[in-house]
Amino acid sequence: MTRPAFVQSVFDFAMREINALEGRIVTAEDDADAMLWEQAGQVVAQLKAGLSQRKLAAQWINVRTGKAYDEHHVRFVRKVFEQSAELAPRPRFRDAYQTIAHASMRKDLEDANRRTLETQVEVEASGIYHGDFRDRYLDVLPPESVQLVLTDPPYDEVSVDLYGAAAEAAQYVLRPGGSLLVYSGHKYLGEVIAAMAPHLRYWWTFALLEEGPRQLLQKLGVRSSWKPILWFVKGTRGDVAAIVPDILEGSGREKDAHEWQQGEAEAATLIERFTSPGDLVVDFFAGSGTVLAAAKKLDRRFVGFETHADNVEKIAERIA
Ligand SMILES: C[S@@+](CC[C@H](N)C(=O)[O-])C[C@H]1O[C@@H](n2cnc3c(N)ncnc32)[C@H](O)[C@@H]1O
DSSP states (O other), rough: OOOOOHHHHHHHHHHHHHHHHHHHHHHOOOOOHHHHHHHHHHHHHHHTTTOOOOHHHHBBBTTOOOOOOOOHHHHHHHHHHHHTTTOOOOOHOOOHHHHHHHHHHHHHHHHHHHHHHHHHHHOOEEEEEEOHHHHHHHHOOTTOOEEEEEEOOOOOOOGHHHHHHHHHHHHHHHEEEEEEEEOOOOOTTHHHHHHHHHHHHHEEEEEEEEOOOOEEEEETEEEEEEEEEEEEESSSOSOOTTTOOOOOEEOOOSSOOOOOOOOHHHHHHHHHOOTTTTOEEEEESSSTTTHHHHHHHHHHHEEOOOOOOHHHHHHHTTTO
């Protein structure tokens, strides 16, 4: 197969990385196994406790070489641990590591090749992708290709991590100066901002004034009539001369397609303020496809991700 020069250099680089990595693992003494398993356990525990891969990678030093591990290594270690921890007898760490690193590196190479060759196609393609955005965005979206991420994750406590993951993904796909706007509930707002702030710069909060009956939160003693939409930027905002009002009038509860459906009018208002025709808009939690439908009507390119197959079918109809 003949590869374009850039793809060839990515390939060569990855091969050098694989060889260096394997060299380190293979030369580890057998009696280093227990230590490696212990380190792997610590990585997994810290990830579960909410430390981002980036921070963990920076902290986690390869004791044999004195070099910091990168995020790839942390991902491998986590996979090795999660796939092998239950096995008895436990495999040798280096064997499990090599198997996974091989498969994963091969996939990275194929993805790098495909992305390079198909960048134009991917960037131009609008659509809905079925699956967890965390597993798919690297395959679908080139780095620094997106002007606006407008998204609406679930609001419960267990979903706080998803906000962190969305910010991490947005950091990768956004153009410098691009924005992430994310709907949030009030209850875990502090935790949500803390999960996102390591990845992007907090800029402001919009108040979305909700139409219709005010929500009474009896246990908290609050009657609520607005919802926060958090605004984060990658780097800094370049266009401060464009003044953006921080209150949005809600367009009423449109719940015909999805239990959590947001108003299309407010999505359209935000898309118009933050992007120009032809820009790429992304929603990591597409639900019923409100953001994608609004983007399409405004001649923006759009990409959405959604885990539920039923929703994906409905979105496909909505944006057809
Ligand atoms: C609050 S709803 C979004 C509603 C949407 N704003 C609308 O107007 O229809 C969140 C959606 O995210 C989806 N979801 C949850 N976790 C996800 C993940 N990790 N990747 C992709 N979609 C996810 C859920 O299935 C749900 O449909």
